[in-house]
Amino acid sequence: MSTARHATGPALRVPTAVAARRADGDPALRAVGRTVHQPGALDRLQHRVREANDRLAAQGADAGEVLSWASAEVPRFAATSSFGVDSAVLLHLLSIHAPATPVIFLDTGLHFDETLAYRDHLADLFDLDVVTVTPSLTVADQRRLFASRLSSTDPGTCCMLRKDLPLTAALAAVDGWASGVRRDQTATRAALPLVGTAVKGGRTLVKVSPLAGWTDDRVADHRRRHDLPPHPLEARGYRSIGCWPCTRPTAPDEGARAGRWAEAERDECGIHVDEDGRIVRDAAAVVR
Ligand code: SF4
Secondary structure, eight states, X not given: OOOOOEEEEEGGGHHHHHHTSOXXXXXXXXXXXXXXXXXXXXXXXXHHHHHHHHHHHHXXXXXXXXXXXXXXXXXXXXXXXXXXXXHHHHHHHHHHHOTTOEEEEEOOSOBOHHHHHHHHHHHHHHTOEEEEEEOSSOHHHHHHHXXXXXXXXXXXXXXXXXXXXXXXXXXXXXXXXXXXXXXXXXXXXXTOOSEEEEEEXXXXXXXXXXXXXXXXXXXXXXXXXXXXXXXXXXXXXXSSOOBGGGBOOOOTTSOGGGGBSTTSSOSOOSTTSOTTSOSXXXXXXXXX
16 A cells, blocks of 8 residues: 555664654754753753744644644654554554654564554555664573563663663654653653653753643544554553563553553653653643
């Protein structure tokens, strides 16, 4: 059906792949690094982001309008997707409102085969430009190096090696990115703005959350109305899906994310957490 391209390889290849995309847009929204002397650049970026967030929220902009704004204004704009249970919603909207946006997928080497098949299916269905990012350290080398299964003994380090570092490397080539995170998913996401900033790799980037205010019901309704294909594991009781060692099906009376890191006190893998430990980095009041 399509010619969706899958760039697969080690993390260091990805910045070049993403950087090849368009780089116009609002120069004030270019990522700002700590080490580059750009007087006033960070203030301008934060001011512009706050202005955009307030305006889009005041207009009651829908997710598609947020994505259209971001793809027009953020110079090198990308998206990330875990190709999990609800991922089809953001990807469907991207394909309509920001179709040239590269979609970064972190392949930790520990995903279910069904997730990889779902990624390929959605990439074809929506004609997505999926850039698959892999950690430098293979799963086998990681086990040898740490003489244990880190996902059980130290999930924080495992997520840092297999998710956060590769994502940070990929984001080194972009000025901003969108993801499908929502305020109602975890307590730490409750203050998520539509448009904010996040620090990755010492750079402040624009972080766009078009679905920030969506609820489970709204997501389910969008999926139904647009007949979006389900993740193959959903029918088996998986409602939030990450790496197989840290994911289990949930009972109907449990929250969807109860099946993630069920053995550990953990509800974030770190990729949506700022380098100073905050989920968002924006002094602006959140306007829902
Ligand atoms: S989700 Fe689990 S297996 Fe995947 S990177 Fe994090 S700790 Fe490791």
